[in-house]
Amino acid sequence: MISVEQAQAHLFNLVDPLSSETVPLIHAAGRVLAKDVVAMRDQPPFAASSMDGYALKSAEVEQHAMFKVVGEAAAGHAYIGRVGPGQAVRIFTGAPVPEDTDFIVIQENTQQTGDVMTITEPPGDHDNIRPAGGDFSIGTTLSAPRILTPQDVALMASMNVPKVSVIRKPVVALISTGDELVMPGETPGPDQIIASNTFGLKAMLESKGAIARLLPIARDTVSSLRTAFAMAAGADLVITIGGASVGDHDLVGQVAGDLGMDRVFYKVAMRPGKPLMAGKLNGSAMVGLPGNPVSAMVCGYLFILPMIRAMQGLGSELQPLQQATLAADLDQNGPRQHYMRAVIENGAVTVFDNQDSSLLTVLAQANALLVRPPNDPKRAKGDLVSYLKL
Ligand code: AMP
Ligand code: MG
DSSP states (O other): OBOHHHHHHHHHHHOOOOOEEEEEGGGOTTSBBOSOEEOOSOBSSSOEESSSEEEEOGGGOOTTOEEEEEEEEBTTBOOOSOOOTTEEEEEOTTOBOOTTOOEEEEGGGEEEETTEEEEOSOOOSOOOEEOTTSSBOTTOEEOSSOBOOHHHHHHHHHTTOOEEEEEOOOEEEEEEBOTTEEOTTSOOOTTOEEOOHHHHHHHHHHHTTOEEEEOOOBOSSHHHHHHHHHHTTTOSEEEEESOOSSSTTOOHHHHHHHTTOEEEEEOBSEESOOOOEEEEETTEEEEEEOSSHHHHHHHIIIIIHHHHHHHTTOOSOOOOOEEEEESSOBOOOOSSEEEEEEEEETTEEEEOSOOOTTOHHHHHHOSEEEEEOTTOOOBOTTOEEEEEEO
């Protein structure tokens, strides 16, 4: 059995960054930027008023001074012309600041009668002008790789970038295996249950920008598994769930092997999730996840999401562990690294009493996995421990 860290290192070796594609800006959010985006313009492209008011010369600004209003500048409508001494231009937010002027008196500090404007209140010393290029200028760079946020999309729009180069979405084929499984919505027989893992994993994967293809449930027969693998062809990553243990009906390893899988490991010293296998199958990465629902989901967080990030060109950094104090004593850990379902509240971590790897209700309540290294000794309430945020 290998350690979790060794398994993660092997899994990173099974995948490479994917190629890029061009998408319209409106479809860019959540995608991973593949190439730097460089601004080809300044924003704002001209000095612009940040307020509604009057544009004039700063040297002439003082309370009680009077000006002749000689024109108007609005957003999208510049004032073309000169502004002489004692003159002002009515101006609105976003309008170019007229030539000859370098100060905006806000309208709240003025009064206008006919074409005469008086500064009635202390005008302050803020010029209320956004300088040209004050937000960004030609050459300002949004660097790749990065997961594009709504803010990034707004910025690229402002840069007049209508299309972006992003990493192709990793395609993941998800295969549930088991005679006992039916799909949600179907009527299970008396000895059947509903397949849950593929749905949880699909949600997990798609929340991180992958495409998850849910394949029909494979039965515990060689021919059904072979069919499922054939249907998975072309995916960047093929994931099977269940059938990877040592039971008589656990055929995934055998069938994958017959199909030419180059296995890099089988079994990881962890709880939950020991019967994990991985390798390369017909050019795709292949991971066999354990069938127990909590094991499958925990392995998804620990192993599959990091592979997705690597395929997205985001490198091989793992989600960092965080620290919290224990809310109650913990017994010594066994020889496998234990990922205990837990709740973090106000900096304290409480593990659930029942850590059975089939309990999705417990996982659904958990917001963290307390990480206990192999053979971790007894821990007392108040001890600092590490956890992974879910
Ligand atoms: P296995 O590894 O195939 O022996 O499965 C271990 C346990 O997980 C069994 O109780 C299975 O019924 C259950 N299981 C396997 N696959 C799934 C699935 N896709 N959804 C829910 N439970 C599953
Ligand atoms: Mg099974």
